[in-house]
Amino acid sequence: MATREITAELANPLEELLGYQVQRAADAAQEAAAAALARLELRLISAVVLQLIQANPGCNQSSIGRALGVQRTNLVPVMSDLEGRGFICRRPADGRSNALSLTDEGSRLLSEVRAVMQAIDEACYGDIPPRLRNRMVQHLRAVRLRAVLD
């Protein structure tokens, strides 16, 4: 990505559409986050999963998928990577699901992850006044929840 865009070469009527700006901003921020997390050899999804596990020790893999709108099947390589590198621990809960938790090493990693992600959020969205930021958070959450119901 990262094609320059110093002055607008073309007229773009979509610039006035909120949906377009949300999409483009999300792309830009995701690219920045992915680049920063790559230095920890983590995907964005892995970083998010770590945060969810810490906030919900003992939860299982499928519940994480539901919380994030990711199919459980696509979480398999993510979790297996995190476990293989010693960041999370899977302890049998009932016979079919595992209770997830962070290892000590996972907790240490998460500290770094959090620092990285806050830095990115600040770099991308830090210029937005806090009150507006909060309003945007509320409204964008509503957008998602409305859309999920169709």
Next chain:
Amino acid sequence: MATREITAELANPLEELLGYQVQRAADAAQEAAAAALARLELRLISAVVLQLIQANPGCNQSSIGRALGVQRTNLVPVMSDLEGRGFICRRPADGRSNALSLTDEGSRLLSEVRAVMQAIDEACYGDIPPRLRNRMVQHLRAVRLRAVLD
């Protein structure tokens, strides 16, 4: 996609992060737009390209890529599909680039496209008061332009 999410099954500290909400809202809106445009057998990128061509008759393919942050190489199948279906016309400009324009059929299609995309934007973001909407547009555009410069 479209995993339910009636009540929050898990605690999710990311819900307070603007970056997270922007991403999730963009995903939800994109899914809705893609589904609606699929009825016209169009990808989202194709719909956007049509609008850019109409707003910039005579422009070439590479300039569209730059405007959208899409590599020109990935525009090849898009343009070739739009031309093959008779929606756009490529007229040799200099010996290496083509001047793009909509055909009559492309203009007709674009009317439908616009209706679809405005309906989606309204369904997703219509609950946001116009003044806030405008502020969000300005700020999110700034996010992208800032990020592009690194």
Next chain:
DNA sequence: TATTGTTATACTCTATAACTATA
């Protein structure tokens, strides 16, 4: 019967490299 975790696989979209032709 529904859920959890998994495998295998297809599909979509994007990224990279290289080439031709033209400016």
Next chain:
DNA sequence: TATAGTTATAGAGTATAACAATA
């Protein structure tokens, strides 16, 4: 030398189908 368009292909990410084990 830089740009436009293209081809071919690799890679990342997501979606679908099916399965075994358990609730």
